[in-house]
Amino acid sequence: MYLGKKISVVVPAYNEETQIARVIETAPAIVDHIIIINDRSKDRTAEVVTNHPQYDGQRVVLINHEVNQGVGGAIATGYKWSRDNGVDIAVVMAGDGQMNPDDMPALLDPIVEGRVDYTKGNRLVTGEAFKRIPKIRFFGNSFLSLFTKIASGYWHVADSQTGYTAINATALAIIDWDKMFKRYGQPNDLLVKLNVENMRVQDVPVEPVYNVGEVSGIKIHKVIFTIGSLLLRLFFWRLKEKYIIRNFHPLIFFYAFGMMSAALSVILFIRLIALWIAQGSVPEITFLSWLFTFSISFNAISFAMWFDYEENKHLNPPLAARDVSRPTK
Structure with missing residues (x-):
């Protein structure tokens, strides 16, 4: 023991x-x-x-x-x-x-x-x-x-x-x-x-x-x-x-909005590359739309992670230190 x-x-x-x-x-x-x-x-x-x-x-x-x-x-x-x-x-x-x-x-x-x-x-x-x-x-x-x-x-x-x-x-x-x-x-x-x-x-x-x-x-x-x-x-x-079944938390909205914005950002980025290859230039509206959706998704997901961190930090104390004075038997 x-x-x-x-x-x-x-x-x-x-x-x-x-x-x-x-x-x-x-x-x-x-x-x-x-x-x-x-x-x-x-x-x-x-x-x-x-x-x-x-x-x-x-x-x-x-x-x-x-x-x-x-x-x-x-x-x-x-x-x-x-x-x-x-x-x-x-x-x-x-x-x-x-x-x-x-x-x-x-x-x-x-x-x-x-x-x-x-x-x-x-x-x-x-x-x-x-x-x-x-x-x-x-x-x-x-x-x-x-x-x-x-x-x-x-x-x-x-x-x-x-x-x-x-x-x-x-x-x-x-x-x-x-x-x-x-x-x-x-x-x-x-x-x-x-x-x-x-x-x-x-x-x-x-x-x-x-x-x-x-x-x-x-x-x-x-x-x-x-x-x-x-x-x-x-x-x-x-x-x-x-965060949905056991205890609802609004970070769900941030994750959902961030992921939808990220998906739209990927689509706009592909369109941006395609136009660049086809025309040799990128329309400003396409570039600004991609930049906007990317920024929105990054911020929304970052806020969701921060909420998650705050919700769980009491369950995960920092790295434990050794206690050399502790007996082993």
């Missing part, structure tokens, strides 16, 4: 036979349950777990999926086990050993103290992220983090794709895990759903860990477009759920 709280670690594992033993062995003593979800691995992941000296079916629990569900589906299974077994805080750690167990107390503290409901690691603020994280993943992560801010309403979050997170029993009970996105967009999907439920979320600095034998299955060029389209759908879903 950690400061009177029962802790589980959810470990999604797919083909992690070389790394999963290290995850078990390095789990801190404060962890009550290590829930390993073998997501239909094609290697010896399950065998390595069951043959490990620490495997007992109580502290170290193995759940085997009969059908591969993706990392999001594996995490949902671990969350449901934690919810149904009286866990106070569930931490997610990858099965490839890319998360430093020493960072766990920093993730737990804001939740234990009752300040937030969900914490997530942020590898981008340590000063070592650009050096340690592969460049294409660093820039892809940064791109997705920007759009996750807009889609989720948590404007202080960054490093949206980190899987090192902690969630309390209240959030575990309120989220429908059977409807959670099952692939690599799970952290983004969860942030949006937490925001609709008015859960408090905070980033915590964690160490970026690479080159420990992990093998990434992420195809960046595919993930960017998959998660990008997911974020677009989630953005409109959150606006509908939070």
Whole structure:
């Protein structure tokens, strides 16, 4: 336990036979349950777990999926086990050993103290992220983090794709895990759903860990477009759920007017280019019309974002600082 709280670690594992033993062995003593979800691995992941000296079916629990569900589906299974077994805080750690167990107390503290409901690691603020994280993943992560801010309403979050997170029993009970996105967009999907439920979320600095034998299955060029389209759908879903169905907010009008003006601006810009090519010049009225609609759309959308920021800032305190005086047992 950690400061009177029962802790589980959810470990999604797919083909992690070389790394999963290290995850078990390095789990801190404060962890009550290590829930390993073998997501239909094609290697010896399950065998390595069951043959490990620490495997007992109580502290170290193995759940085997009969059908591969993706990392999001594996995490949902671990969350449901934690919810149904009286866990106070569930931490997610990858099965490839890319998360430093020493960072766990920093993730737990804001939740234990009752300040937030969900914490997530942020590898981008340590000063070592650009050096340690592969460049294409660093820039892809940064791109997705920007759009996750807009889609989720948590404007202080960054490093949206980190899987090192902690969630309390209240959030575990309120989220429908059977409807959670099952692939690599799970952290983004969860942030949006937490925001609709008015859960408090905070980033915590964690160490970026690479080159420990992990093998990434992420195809960046595919993930960017998959998660990008997911974020677009989630953005409109959150606006509908939070600002129309559950509690109406006038920012809806600003977003709607801004998007309609943006669409008209695009049409006018295409006409502007076509006339420029055909005639060698642009009629002043066309240029002024495009400039006017562009300005209107930019201002309307900016006001909508500002309203959204103000509406949610109490749910998303700034980046947490480490408390080195906090005991670890």
